[in-house]
Amino acid sequence: MKSQQLVDVLKERLPSEHFQWQFDRKTDKVRLEHTILKKGMDISLPEILAKYEQKKEAAIEEIVYTIDETFKAMEKENAVGFAESAAVYPVIRSTSFPQKSSAGNRFLTKDHTAETRIYYALDLGTTYRLIDESMLEAIGLSETEIMEAALFRVRALPIDMKKDEVSDNIYYFINNNDGYDASRILNSAFLKEMEEKIKGHMTVSVPHQDVLIIGDIRNDTGYDVLAQMSMHFFTTGAVPVTSLSFIYKDGKLEPIFIMAKNRLARREGRKK
Structure with a gap:
C-alpha cells in the first residue's frame, strides 16, 4: 500500500462532511481538520504503513479507532469545557521510556523521581494516547495548563484499596483497573493521609502502571516481602515502571535498594 492509497x-x-484532509507528499503526512471544532491532527503515514506491513487490516482499524475516539474526546471538551471534562491524566513511566513518539515528536513530560517520569495522556475511553507536542494545538491548551488539569483529575479519582498483612507488616494495594492506578502516586493528599496511619516505615511502589502499593513496613521481613512483591509485579505487568520501591516521608519519595540479608541502600530522589 502507498501513502495516497492509505x-x-x-x-x-472516516466519512464526515466536517473533515478536511490535506495530504503533504513532501513530509508524507496528512493534516486532518474538523471544521466545526476548529481543531485537527497531523498523521504520519510511514508509521501506519509500517504497521500495515505487519498487522494488515488490524493496523487500519487501530488508526481509524484512534482518530475517531480522539475527535470524540475533542467534541466532549468543546461541549463541557476542557477543565471539567475527563480528557487528560498523568501516567507514570520509567525514566528509560522513550521521550519522543515513533514519529519523532516530543512527549509532554515532567520529572518525578530518579526512577520515574510523568507523561500525560489524552483519555479515549477504553484506551489513551500519550500527548506529544504535535497535539498541543489541537487540544488548545498550553503544556502548563495540561499538567495542571491532569493533576486535578488524578486527585479526583476514587481510591479503593485491598489490605494484606505478612509478619506484622501491612500492604495496601490500589488496583482500580482504570489505567491510572500508578498515577495515584501523584495524589499528595492521599499519600499524606496514608502517612498519618502508618506505624512503621511508609513505602510506595509502582512496579507497573496498573498498581500502586503502599507498605507499612515494621521489620526486616517486611522489606524482603516488598522486594519480592515489587519484582513479581514488575515482571508481570503490561507496562512495567520500576521494581524499586520508595521511602515516603514528609512529602518526599526516595528510592531504596533492598539487598541481601535485609540491608538497605538509599539513593536520593527528586522531590515530586
Missing part, C-alpha cells in the same frame, strides 16, 4: 482508505473509513 489516505483514500482513511477517508472512506
Whole structure:
C-alpha cells in the first residue's frame, strides 16, 4: 500500500462532511481538520504503513479507532469545557521510556523521581494516547495548563484499596483497573493521609502502571516481602515502571535498594 492509497482508505473509513484532509507528499503526512471544532491532527503515514506491513487490516482499524475516539474526546471538551471534562491524566513511566513518539515528536513530560517520569495522556475511553507536542494545538491548551488539569483529575479519582498483612507488616494495594492506578502516586493528599496511619516505615511502589502499593513496613521481613512483591509485579505487568520501591516521608519519595540479608541502600530522589 502507498501513502495516497492509505489516505483514500482513511477517508472512506472516516466519512464526515466536517473533515478536511490535506495530504503533504513532501513530509508524507496528512493534516486532518474538523471544521466545526476548529481543531485537527497531523498523521504520519510511514508509521501506519509500517504497521500495515505487519498487522494488515488490524493496523487500519487501530488508526481509524484512534482518530475517531480522539475527535470524540475533542467534541466532549468543546461541549463541557476542557477543565471539567475527563480528557487528560498523568501516567507514570520509567525514566528509560522513550521521550519522543515513533514519529519523532516530543512527549509532554515532567520529572518525578530518579526512577520515574510523568507523561500525560489524552483519555479515549477504553484506551489513551500519550500527548506529544504535535497535539498541543489541537487540544488548545498550553503544556502548563495540561499538567495542571491532569493533576486535578488524578486527585479526583476514587481510591479503593485491598489490605494484606505478612509478619506484622501491612500492604495496601490500589488496583482500580482504570489505567491510572500508578498515577495515584501523584495524589499528595492521599499519600499524606496514608502517612498519618502508618506505624512503621511508609513505602510506595509502582512496579507497573496498573498498581500502586503502599507498605507499612515494621521489620526486616517486611522489606524482603516488598522486594519480592515489587519484582513479581514488575515482571508481570503490561507496562512495567520500576521494581524499586520508595521511602515516603514528609512529602518526599526516595528510592531504596533492598539487598541481601535485609540491608538497605538509599539513593536520593527528586522531590515530586
